[in-house]
Amino acid sequence: MAGAVRLEPVDERNLEPLLSVAVAEAEPDDVMPPVEAPAGWSLARREAFRDYYRSGFAGFDGPTRTRMYAILVGGEVLGMIRMTRCPEPGTVETGIWLGRSARGQGIGGAALRELLNLAAAAGMRTVVASTTRDNAGAVSALRRCGAKLREDGDAVFAEICLDAIPPAL
Incomplete structure (x- = not known):
């Protein structure tokens, strides 16, 4: 990983750079809820992306x-x-996505660890997540952050107790 991972609240300042990464390196359904719009990164999907992120x-x-x-x-x-x-x-509950070029470098795990710190600071005690068995990067990051994992078919459910987060490796 080249450099420290930093989390910054999504706002108008970083919304367009976030959309640019999504368009260049992700599929719409991987970065936002499904919408009725033409396939791919149509203008309607781009606007739906902006609306979705502004809602947060x-x-x-x-x-x-x-x-x-x-x-x-x-x-x-x-x-x-x-x-x-x-x-x-x-x-x-947490969810994450990275552009394709950022995957497999430990960035997701570092971002998750930062989010766990933010969750604890916000008074949370537990963080949960779900992914699929074939998402090895997510499963590995969750495991390294101390998640208890439960499989149900292809689904993997994770629970992290914030009182028991293991130290960073």
Whole structure:
């Protein structure tokens, strides 16, 4: 990994760089909820991306109850990680995406560790996540951050107790 991973709240300042990474290095369904729009990165999907990320600007107190963070290395936006309040008190669910060129370099794991620190600072006790068995990078990052993993078919569910986060390797 070249440089330290830094998380920065998604806002108007980094929204367009985040969209640029998504368009160049990700599929729409990997970075936002599905929308009715022409396939690929059509103008309608780009606007839906902006709307989706703007919906998180209000953080935990907003309608989506979500805090989104741009993932930066060396000042360059490489992806996004988020945490969304769950109905269970003290619990948030996380999700992450990285542009293809940033994958496999430990950036996702470092971003997850930073998010765990932010979650703990926000008073959370548990972080949960879900992925698929074939997403080896995500499963590995979750495991390195101390997640208890449970498989159900191709789905992998993770739970991280913030009182028991292992030290960084």
